[in-house]
Amino acid sequence: MTNTKLKELRAEIDRLDAELLSVLEKRIAIVGDIAAAKQDDGKALAFRPGREASVLRNILNKHSSKLPDTVIAAIWRELIAAVGGLQKPYTVSITAPDKSVGYWDLARFHFGSATPMTLHQLPSVVLREVSENPAALGVLPWLSRERDTWWEHLAQGGDDVPKILAALPFLNNPSGEFEDLNSLVIGQAEPEPSGDDISLVVAVTSGEVSRARLNEHLETTGLNGFCADSRSPVIEEGDWLHLLEIPDFVSDGDPRLTALHELLGDNVIKIVILGAYAVPMRS
Numbered sequence: 639m640t641n642t643k644l645k646e647l648r649a650e651i652d653r654l655d656a657e658l659l660s661v662l663e664k665r666i667a668i669v670g671d672i673a674a675a676k677q678d679d680g681k682a683l684a685f686r687p688g689r690e691a692s693v694l695r696n697i698l699n700k701h702s703s704k705l706p707d708t709v710i711a712a713i714w715r716e717l718i719a720a721v722g723g724l725q726k727p728y729t730v731s732i733t734a735p736d737k738s739v740g741y742w743d744l745a746r747f748h749f750g751s752a753t754p755m756t757l758h759q760l761p762s763v764v765l766r767e768v769s770e771n772p773a774a775l776g777v778l779p780w781l782s783r784e785r786d787t788w789w790e791h792l793a794q795g796g797d798d799v800p801k802i803l804a805a806l807p808f809l810n811n812p813s814g815e816f817e818d819l820n821s822l823v824i825g826q827a828e829p830e831p832s833g834d835d836i837s838l839v840v841a842v843t844s845g846e847v848s849r850a851r852l853n854e855h856l857e858t859t860g861l862n863g864f865c866a867d868s869r870s871p872v873i874e875e876g877d878w879l880h881l882l883e884i885p886d887f888v889s890d891g892d893p894r895l896t897a898l899h900e901l902l903g904d905n906v907i908k909i910v911i912l913g914a915y916a917v918p919m920r921s
Contacts, residue, residue, distance in 0.1 A: 662717075665717075665721075666721060666724070669721040669724060669725060670724070672725065673724065673725040673726070681726075681827070682726065682728075682772035682773040682826065683726060683728055683772070683773060683775070683825060683826070683827050684722045684723075684725035684726040684728075685722060685728065685803065685825060685827055686722075686830065687803045687804040687823070687829070687830065687832070687915070687916065688829070688830030688831050688832040688835075688916060689830065689832070690718050690804075691804075691808060691916030692832045692833055692916075693714070693718070694711060694714055694715070694718075694808065694809070694919075695832075695833075695834075695919060697710060697711075697714055698710060698711065698809070698919065707809060707919075708809060711808075711809045712747065715747060715748055715749075715750060716750045716751065718750075719748070719749045719750030719752070719753055720750050720752050720753075723750075723752060723753055726773065727773065728753070728773045728774065728775060729753070729754045729755065729756070729771070729773065729774050730745055730749050730754070730755045730756075730774070730775045730776070730777060731755070731756050731758060731763070731764045731767045731768065731774055731775070731776050731777070732745045732756065732757050732758065732764070732776075732777040732821075733758055733759070733760070733761045733763075733764045733776070733777060733778045733779055733788075733821075734757055734758070734779075735761075735779065738757060740819045741757075741777065741779065741819060741821060742755070742757060744777070744806045744807055745777045745806065745821070747807065748804075748806050748807070748808065748823075749775075761778050761779075761787075761788040762788075764776040764777070764778060764788075765778075765788060765791050765800070765824075768800045768824055768825060768826065769798060769799070769800060769826075772826040774825070775823055775825040776800065776823065776824045776825065777806065777821045777822075778821060778822055778823075778824060779821055780805070780820045780821055780822045787869075789802075789838070789840070789881065790869065790879055792824070792840075792910075792912045792913075793840040793842065793879050793910050793912065794910075795908065795910040798826070800824040800825055800826055801824065801825065801826075801827065801828065801829055801911075801912065801913035802822050802823070802824055802829065802838055802912050802913025802914065802915060803823050803824060803825050803827060803829055803913055803915065804822070804823040804915050804916065805820065805821070805822055805823070805836075805915040805916070805917075805918055806820065806821040806822070806823065807820075807918060808916065808918050809918065809919045809920075810918070810919075810920055822915065823915075824913070829887070829889075829913045829914040829915070831887035831914070832887075832916035832917075834916065834917045835885075835886065835887040835914045835915065835916055835917060836883060836885055836886075836914065836915055836917055837863075837883075837887060837888040837911065837912075837913070837914040838881065838882070838883060838884075838911075838912040838913060838914070838915075839863075839881075839882040839884060839888060839895070839909060839910065839911050839912060840879055840880065840882065840910045840912055841879075841880040841882060841898070841902065841906060841909050842877050842878070842879060842880075842906070842907040842908045842909070842910065843877065843878045843880065843902065843905045843906050843907060844877060844878070844904075844905055844906075844907055845878065845905050846868075846870070846878055847868075847878065847880060847902065847905060849864075849865040849868060849880075852864075852865040852868075852880055855898055855901045855902065856882065856884070856898070858897075858901065859894045859895075859897040859898045859901065860894050860897075861882075861884050861886070861888070861894045861895075861898065862884070862885060862886070863882050863883050863884035863885060863886075864882070864883055865880055865881065865882055865883075866881045866882065866883045867880070867881040868880045868881070869881075877907055887914050888911060888914065889911065890911065895909055895911075
């Protein structure tokens, strides 16, 4: 290839870089207008996990370059996280009982290089930070439902109790060293549908209910999920907690939850929606 041709190609790259920067600046300016419109919406977070997942799915389905999906995802995740922070600054608290670097990497990939993050060994510290700070998000391990107990705190329900909002990784990274790590993101915000979601719901009962019976009820009501875990009460007069995983977006007022409540009868104390997350993609 002649030097003249190389110069022409490099000049074209420089032109495209300038064009990309111009488009990026226009996008950020629009985000500024959105931030101004949201200023008085009463929400501490600009985190929109459902929309973010929908945008990223759309981008990854459209892109046809030779770049790996993980590279495209990383570019958009950096952009999405940064503009979210421009609208309303937020922090991320991460639980990493072991393999700390892996959990940190999961969160950093999703929330970008500019988002302030802290690392903690105990889930209780993250739960406290997110419960006390509406502008904080928490990342909690979701390795083994039988071992994870932090979701029991969310089962209390109430306006100040954080909700599950997202799952990490949203896109697996084949080059990563800790592919087996999974986490859920919690925060003081309302979950939103992305078009392909999983909801986590807890049925609180006064007595034991078998997983088989719960699964039958879920099928009967059309929720079509399954009981992922059941926790017996710590004290004799305590309540049973049954973690239900439902392959759909479920919100308050869903008639299927009312039907489930009726099927459980007097045994049920309450049904609490812990939140929902977009089904992760595979590269």
